[in-house]
Amino acid sequence: MTSDVAMTGKEPRTDRGRKTLRKLLDAATREFADHGFHDASISGITRRAGVALGTFYTYFDSKDAIFRALVSDMSTGVAQAAREALDPAMGALEIERVALRAFLAFAAEHKEIYRIIDEAEFVDPESYREHYETIGSRIEERLQAGGEAGELAQGLGSVEAWAVMGMNVFLGLRYVIWAREGDPPFDVIARRANDLLARGVGSGHS
Amino acid sequence: MTSDVAMTGKEPRTDRGRKTLRKLLDAATREFADHGFHDASISGITRRAGVALGTFYTYFDSKDAIFRALVSDMSTGVAQAAREALDPAMGALEIERVALRAFLAFAAEHKEIYRIIDEAEFVDPESYREHYETIGSRIEERLQAGGEAGELAQGLGSVEAWAVMGMNVFLGLRYVIWAREGDPPFDVIARRANDLLARGVGSGHS
Numbered sequence: 001m002t003s004d005v006a007m008t009g010k011e012p013r014t015d016r017g018r019k020t021l022r023k024l025l026d027a028a029t030r031e032f033a034d035h036g037f038h039d040a041s042i043s044g045i046t047r048r049a050g051v052a053l054g055t056f057y058t059y060f061d062s063k064d065a066i067f068r069a070l071v072s073d074m075s076t077g078v079a080q081a082a083r084e085a086l087d088p089a090m091g092a093l094e095i096e097r098v099a100l101r102a103f104l105a106f107a108a109e110h111k112e113i114y115r116i117i118d119e120a121e122f123v124d125p126e127s128y129r130e131h132y133e134t135i136g137s138r139i140e141e142r143l144q145a146g147g148e149a150g151e152l153a154q155g156l157g158s159v160e161a162w163a164v165m166g167m168n169v170f171l172g173l174r175y176v177i178w179a180r181e182g183d184p185p186f187d188v189i190a191r192r193a194n195d196l197l198a199r200g201v202g203s204g205h206s
Numbered sequence: 207m208t209s210d211v212a213m214t215g216k217e218p219r220t221d222r223g224r225k226t227l228r229k230l231l232d233a234a235t236r237e238f239a240d241h242g243f244h245d246a247s248i249s250g251i252t253r254r255a256g257v258a259l260g261t262f263y264t265y266f267d268s269k270d271a272i273f274r275a276l277v278s279d280m281s282t283g284v285a286q287a288a289r290e291a292l293d294p295a296m297g298a299l300e301i302e303r304v305a306l307r308a309f310l311a312f313a314a315e316h317k318e319i320y321r322i323i324d325e326a327e328f329v330d331p332e333s334y335r336e337h338y339e340t341i342g343s344r345i346e347e348r349l350q351a352g353g354e355a356g357e358l359a360q361g362l363g364s365v366e367a368w369a370v371m372g373m374n375v376f377l378g379l380r381y382v383i384w385a386r387e388g389d390p391p392f393d394v395i396a397r398r399a400n401d402l403l404a405r406g407v408g409s410g411h412s
Contacts, residue, residue, distance in 0.1 A: 036328060038244065093408065118327050122242060129384060136380070143407065152407050159377065159390070159398040160407055166376025167369040174342070174368045178335060184365070192365040200406040201349065201358050201366055202299065 010059050021059050023049040025073050028066050033112035037067060037123045064124070071120045071127040074113050075134060081106035092146025097194035099142075100168050104186040107176040114177050136161050167193055216265050227265050229255040231279050234272050239318035243273060243329045270330070277326045277333040280319050281340060287312035298352025303400035305348075306374050310392040313382040320383050342367050373399055 012018050027049035031040045042063055046053050060066040085102035086095055107113055120128035140161035146152030175189050184192075218224050233255035237246045248269055252259050266272040291308035292301055313319055326334040346367035352358030381395050390398075 115327070118324060121321070121324050122328075132376075132379070146407075147409070150409055153409050156407055158380070159395055160402055162376045162380045163373040163399050163402055166372035166374070166379075168372070169376065170338075170368045170372025171365065173338070173372075174364070189365055193369050196366055196369055196406065197402075198406045198408045200402065200404045201352075201362055202404045203353070203356055203359050 012059070017058075020049075020051060020055065023051065024056065024059055024066065025070055028070050029110075029112050029116065032067065032070065032119070033115050037063075037119055042066075067116075067120075068124050068127055070116060071124060071131060074110070074116060075131045077110065078103060078106055078113070078135070079138070092142065092149060092151045093194060093198050095142055095146075096139075096164065096197055097190050100171065100193055101186055101190040103168055104172055104176055104189065107172045108186075111177060114173065132165065136165050139164050164197065167196075218265070223264075226255075226257060226261065229257065230262065230265055230272065231276055234276050235316075235318050235322065238273065238276065238325070239321050243269075243325050248272075273322075273326070274330050274333055276322060277330060277337060280316070280322060281337045283316065284309060284312055284319070284341070285344070298348065298355060298357045299400060299404050301348055301352075302345075302370065302403055303396050306377065306399055307392055307396040309374055310378055310382055310395065313378045314392075317383060320379065338371065342371050345370050370403065373402075 012021050024045060027045045027047075028040075030048055031044045034040075035044070040063065042056055043053055045066065046056050056066075060069065081102045082099040085098045090098065117128065117131055120131065136158065140156075140158055143152055143156040143160055143164070147154050147156050171189055171193060175183055175186070183189075218227050230251060233253075234246075234251045236254055237250045240246075241250070246269065248262050249259055251272065252262050262272075266275065287308045288305040291304045296304065323334065323337055326337065342364060346362075346364050349358060349362040349366055349370070353360050353362050377395055377399060381389055381392070389395075
């Protein structure tokens, strides 16, 4: 989950370095989630990480840089969670169901993701846009592959991809971030959303 | 679009008062969109509105209060735009298509809506949540009415409603806020999203 940190030009070369970097990113997640970007501080991050202030600068130039790295790290984490849950033998609709299920589970484990990605809209608009453009493209490729395989309709494109992404993001918002007693389990949510994708919400006798 | 301002307890009783309030809200929209909540100022708002600083306090107690009123005003605006586009004779699927079309047009006219609603997540989390809970409930009622009328499937609920809301919000993000040369017109976007709702994305021969 740390490969995209390379963009800072300070990617660690040793296991120990990678562990320290991971500690800094995890600490930054908590610091930004608790205080928001503007009130978060580098010293707050190093204190939570249990490393010296100077160590921070071995990896990042600034609070902006670690925030940017964190958004990228979370994008990578979402992608990886989906990838790990998927299997080459799955059909196109099953892929979407399993990917949503994996996203809900990832968000439940990393509830800060909404706050941090959403704050990127203000702190780092380019990362924010790139986060969604990347996920949207990935979904679009999956839908097109499903069309080519004959399981999905022909000609699906970015409208359908952004519709699917929006469904997933808002189901996470409602059932993870704003979860309520009595909500259905993630499996049921993913299945219902998948039924919508498979057949729509029409009664089938219109 | 100003009825919800009543919650500030300072709703104007005269036409002139309502006009001034409208001016303040429109000025606040621009001020918050340009500077974000933290850097926006009451004097910036009154300057843009062309009213005296003291006039502000006839309507609002604080910057927080006008921000809250603005989120509520935008929620009301979205609802009203949808309502004006709808017709009692429309079927359930047509209602969703027309509501999305109206939302895209509203967002195109009020591009600040995304930035302001999204900033509410940080400035005023309760308004943020209420904005989406309200829209989600409205969509859920429409879907259930469609089920009762036999046009939509039985048993649609909040999973489907939040899925539809997420679709709409993300289609607005992509095709209004991040619009690109060559994008399809809103009618086509609304029709494609509606096809997804009506029949899903399956090829129909699985």
